[in-house]
Amino acid sequence: MKPVLEVRNLVKRFGALVATNDVSFTLHEGESMTLLGPNGAGKTTIFSQIMGELQQSAGSIHLYSEEISRLKPAARIKRQIARTYQVPRPFAELTVLENIRIGHMPNSIWDMLRQRPDLEYERQLAHKVGLAEADYERTPAELSMGDLRKLEMARSMACKPKIMLLDEVFAGLTAAEVSQISELILKMRADGMTFLMVSHDLPALKPLVDTAIAINQGAEIARGSFDQVMANPAVLSSYLGEV
Amino acid sequence: MTQIIIQGMLLSGLYALIAIGFTLIFSVGRVLNLAYGAYLMIGGYVYFYISQQLGLPKGIGLILAAAVGCLAGLLKYRFIAKPLKGNHVAIEIATLILAIVIQSAIILVFGESTKILHSLVPGIVRLEGVTAPWSNILATGLSWVLIIAVFIFVRQSHTGRAMLAVSQDPKGAAICGINGEWINMVTWGISGLLGGVAGVFFASYTQLSPFMWVGPLIVTVAIVIVGGIGSIIGTLIVAHIIGFLEVIVVSYIAPELRGIFTMLLIILFLIFRPRGLFGREELA
Amino acid sequence: MKLIEKKHLVAWGAFLLIMLLMPNFVSNGTLRIFIFANFLAIFAISWDVLSGRTGYISFGHPFLIGIGVYATAIMSKRFGMPVEYSIPLAVLITMLGSVLIFLPALRIKGSYFALVTLAFMELAYQLVQVVRPDLTGGTRGIFGIKTLTRGAENGFYMSMSLMFAVAFSAWLIMRTQLGTALSALGMQEESLEGSGKSTTKLKLAAFMLSAFIAGLGGAFYAHYVGAIAPRTLFDINFLFTIIVAVLLGGSGTIIGPIIGAFFLTFLLEFLRPYLPGAGRYFIYGAIALLLYMYQPKGIYNLLEKLYQRWRGGAA
Numbered sequence: 001m002k003p004v005l006e007v008r009n010l011v012k013r014f015g016a017l018v019a020t021n022d023v024s025f026t027l028h029e030g031e032s033m034t035l036l037g038p039n040g041a042g043k044t045t046i047f048s049q050i051m052g053e054l055q056q057s058a059g060s061i062h063l064y065s066e067e068i069s070r071l072k073p074a075a076r077i078k079r080q081i082a083r084t085y086q087v088p089r090p091f092a093e094l095t096v097l098e099n100i101r102i103g104h105m106p107n108s109i110w111d112m113l114r115q116r117p118d119l120e121y122e123r124q125l126a127h128k129v130g131l132a133e134a135d136y137e138r139t140p141a142e143l144s145m146g147d148l149r150k151l152e153m154a155r156s157m158a159c160k161p162k163i164m165l166l167d168e169v170f171a172g173l174t175a176a177e178v179s180q181i182s183e184l185i186l187k188m189r190a191d192g193m194t195f196l197m198v199s200h201d202l203p204a205l206k207p208l209v210d211t212a213i214a215i216n217q218g219a220e221i222a223r224g225s226f227d228q229v230m231a232n233p234a235v236l237s238s239y240l241g242e243v
Numbered sequence: 244m245t246q247i248i249i250q251g252m253l254l255s256g257l258y259a260l261i262a263i264g265f266t267l268i269f270s271v272g273r274v275l276n277l278a279y280g281a282y283l284m285i286g287g288y289v290y291f292y293i294s295q296q297l298g299l300p301k302g303i304g305l306i307l308a309a310a311v312g313c314l315a316g317l318l319k320y321r322f323i324a325k326p327l328k329g330n331h332v333a334i335e336i337a338t339l340i341l342a343i344v345i346q347s348a349i350i351l352v353f354g355e356s357t358k359i360l361h362s363l364v365p366g367i368v369r370l371e372g373v374t375a376p377w378s379n380i381l382a383t384g385l386s387w388v389l390i391i392a393v394f395i396f397v398r399q400s401h402t403g404r405a406m407l408a409v410s411q412d413p414k415g416a417a418i419c420g421i422n423g424e425w426i427n428m429v430t431w432g433i434s435g436l437l438g439g440v441a442g443v444f445f446a447s448y449t450q451l452s453p454f455m456w457v458g459p460l461i462v463t464v465a466i467v468i469v470g471g472i473g474s475i476i477g478t479l480i481v482a483h484i485i486g487f488l489e490v491i492v493v494s495y496i497a498p499e500l501r502g503i504f505t506m507l508l509i510i511l512f513l514i515f516r517p518r519g520l521f522g523r524e525e526l527a
Numbered sequence: 528m529k530l531i532e533k534k535h536l537v538a539w540g541a542f543l544l545i546m547l548l549m550p551n552f553v554s555n556g557t558l559r560i561f562i563f564a565n566f567l568a569i570f571a572i573s574w575d576v577l578s579g580r581t582g583y584i585s586f587g588h589p590f591l592i593g594i595g596v597y598a599t600a601i602m603s604k605r606f607g608m609p610v611e612y613s614i615p616l617a618v619l620i621t622m623l624g625s626v627l628i629f630l631p632a633l634r635i636k637g638s639y640f641a642l643v644t645l646a647f648m649e650l651a652y653q654l655v656q657v658v659r660p661d662l663t664g665g666t667r668g669i670f671g672i673k674t675l676t677r678g679a680e681n682g683f684y685m686s687m688s689l690m691f692a693v694a695f696s697a698w699l700i701m702r703t704q705l706g707t708a709l710s711a712l713g714m715q716e717e718s719l720e721g722s723g724k725s726t727t728k729l730k731l732a733a734f735m736l737s738a739f740i741a742g743l744g745g746a747f748y749a750h751y752v753g754a755i756a757p758r759t760l761f762d763i764n765f766l767f768t769i770i771v772a773v774l775l776g777g778s779g780t781i782i783g784p785i786i787g788a789f790f791l792t793f794l795l796e797f798l799r800p801y802l803p804g805a806g807r808y809f810i811y812g813a814i815a816l817l818l819y820m821y822q823p824k825g826i827y828n829l830l831e832k833l834y835q836r837w838r839g840g841a842a
């Protein structure tokens with residue numbers, strides 16, 4: 001399997017706080033990896049650095065062997081990587097389909113003007129993530145938390161990524177929605193999507209991932225298969241220390 | 244040189260007083276109160292009406308200017324800032340509209356023409372060949388008294404410390420049992436009061452006109468932002484930087500460049516140091 | 528859902544027809560009021576394209592309009608340039624000038640941005656009075672600028688066609704994906720960036736479009752009134768009128784600013800016999816404030832709601 005995303009010796013400092021402390025990992029094509037760690041461990045911060053929303057203090061990020069640390073988020077997304085946000089941040093006054101449209105539309109002003117929106121594609125995508133047809137013309141304010149997460153998935157899928165970073169995929173979902181999204185992820189995996197996931201719902205996560213990295217206070221404390229990592233005493237105590 | 248120092252101190256003291264009233268609201272309420280400039284106008288015209296049209300003692304004019312300014316602040320809080328709570332853009336736009344309403348009200352009552360305020364106290368001081376009217380010196384002195392009073396109030400009094408708490412963390416302050424409503428009222432009241440007094444001083448420094456508020460408003464907001472939101476000391480320092488630079492430009496380069504220079508300075512400051520000269524805080 | 532529906536085109540057609548027939552029904556005096564309403568509508572659309580959509584509140588729009596006004600006035604009056612060249616050039620210069628307020632928008636947001644634009648307006652006011660008064664006319668401004676039309680009726684047709692062209696094109700643009708993206712910019716800049724869109728490019732597009740309209744409106748305005756003065760142009764009252772027109776009508780739409788501009792202009796005229804200038808501003812400021820506080824989405828939204836209720840009741 002060829003490596004698609006390589007993070008090397010990543011460091012992020014916020015003043016005195018070291019939010020990412022020398023983290024390295026490699027994600028291979030079709031692999032599904034999870035970042036484990038208690039609240040405040042630094043998972044989201046790593047996502048933001050990969051996407052270019054935060055600039056790392058040190059270290060490098062390679063996407064398909066290209067160093068992307070200097071690129072803006074839009075340029076990275078163009079290289080087929082996309083993320084979802086822990087707290088969904090939809091466009092409040094746009095409809096569900098229009099929210100998806102934002103992800104799907106081209107990034108050139110001229111093309112935005114010229115191309116008509118692909119309504120068929122938008123509907124298919126909304127259907128694929130499990131949004132009800134009745135919601136297509138609704139605005140985010142009228143959606144449940146579960147539907148907002150689905151919309152968040154759809155919006156980032158609309159950017160046509162090959163690598164997806166999912167932040168807290170299952171937070172706020174009902175049991176039925178969790179299995180719905182799990183199925184979706186499994187299906188996308190079968191289609192070749194590469195994933196990096198974060199979730200506090202460990203049982204739901206387990207069947208979806210190949211490998212796991214546990215971090216605490218910004219630094220790696222264990223890696224291996226999901227079960228190996230979860231059996232690691234350091235990981236257990238970091239989770240327990242959280243309570 | 245003495246000339247520059249004296250002129251600079253006078254103008255900067257005035258700017259500082261205006262800016263302090265503004266920074267209180269900006270730090271506690273996190274809103275740009277664009278009608279703040281209107282306090283200046285209100286103060287100036289109240290003073291003009293009481294002392295020059297009615298001929299009452301100047302002290303009474305000054306006190307009433309402060310009182311009406313304070314009242315304007317309270318009303319503005321009650322009827323604009325509170326109903327629009329949290330929506331910064333809406334408050335900015337609403338206060339801008341209000342400023343225009345107040346401006347037209349003043350034109351309606353007093354006319355468009357500029358008025359000259361009689362000096363607070365007569366006489367001129369001469370110092371090493373430099374002259375300065377006593378009333379400007381008195382205004383600067385009073386400004387400093389007020390600034391120091393606000394400083395002590397914020398640092399020492401219970402209410403003042405509660406204001407600081409609200410400005411740093413509104414939710415946390417509410418949890419600690421601080422009555423945000425009351426704090427906001429006090430802040431808007433004090434801010435109006437300071438604006439009213441500053442208006443009298445500013446109008447006697449320049450002149451009284453229904454259009455006198457835009458320039459000082461921009462200068463004030465810039466001082467507050469550059470000085471670091473909510474930092475009284477920072478505000479004082481930047482007020483002096485801008486005041487002195489303005490005086491230097493006027494004396495050494497060309498008086499008519501005064502406004503241009505100040506605006507350029509503000510634009511550059513805001514673009515290159517939007518988080519303030521001392522890099523204190525972020526505020527969208 | 529189709530992007531451009533027949534009913535929209537019918538509405539635009541009806542609007543155009545009514546406007547074209549207007550001179551047959553109203554007096555020349557009323558037509559002159561319409562002319563000002565048309566120009567105000569253009570300025571309001573220009574403001575809304577930038578601030579109503581992207582959320583970057585410009586308090587310096589008179590700065591942009593003023594560039595267009597002064598550019599064409601100076602070129603045609605001082606250098607004798609024909610209007611066919613001076614107006615397009617003025618539009619171009621306005622778009623270049625808008626880069627000055629676009630650059631800060633890359634770094635600062637919200638109140639800071641609003642303030643910088645306000646400072647630009649004040650700066651322009653000071654500059655035209657001091658720098659090269661032989662060109663700008665200093666405090667007194669420029670008189671005797673070549674006018675394009677004579678008589679109320681021609682002025683009306685000119686301003687109306689311009690307004691209609693601007694409004695319809697802006698409406699078409701806002702129906703495209705670009706329009707959706709610009710609105711998204713005002714709602715969630717971060718998510719837009721996180722959806723692979725360059726917010727810098729989108730902001731630039733919004734500024735350029737806004738400046739194009741402002742410059743065009745300003746240049747034609749200069750050649751309609753024939754005389755300009757810095758005090759009335761770089762004026763907070765002017766800014767206020769533009770913003771209030773948008774907000775009263777309904778921001779984020781095209782028809783809103785037009786409704787607002789017409790409403791405001793006619794309200795001012797209606798009050799004219801009863802009140803002096805300041806009194807009118809007082810009344811309409813107060814009305815604007817009340818409406819803004821209690822009907823922040825504007826008249827258009829109010830009409831829409833009434834229409835829906837009426838349809839709901841009828842069905």
Ligand SMILES: Nc1ncnc2c1ncn2[C@@H]1O[C@H](COP(=O)(O)OP(=O)(O)OP(=O)(O)O)[C@@H](O)[C@H]1O
Nearest residue numbers: 014017019037038039040041042043044045046086
């Ligand atoms: N912009 C920022 N400025 C300063 N500190 C930050 C910033 N963003 C995150 N942090 C800090 O960095 C640390 C890591 O935060 P991060 O959000 O990455 O954690 P997380 O693992 O995603 O936690 P959670 O499970 O709560 O989402 C936290 O201590 C957080 O307070």
Ligand SMILES: [Mg+2]
Nearest residue numbers: 043044045086
């Ligand atoms: Mg997180």
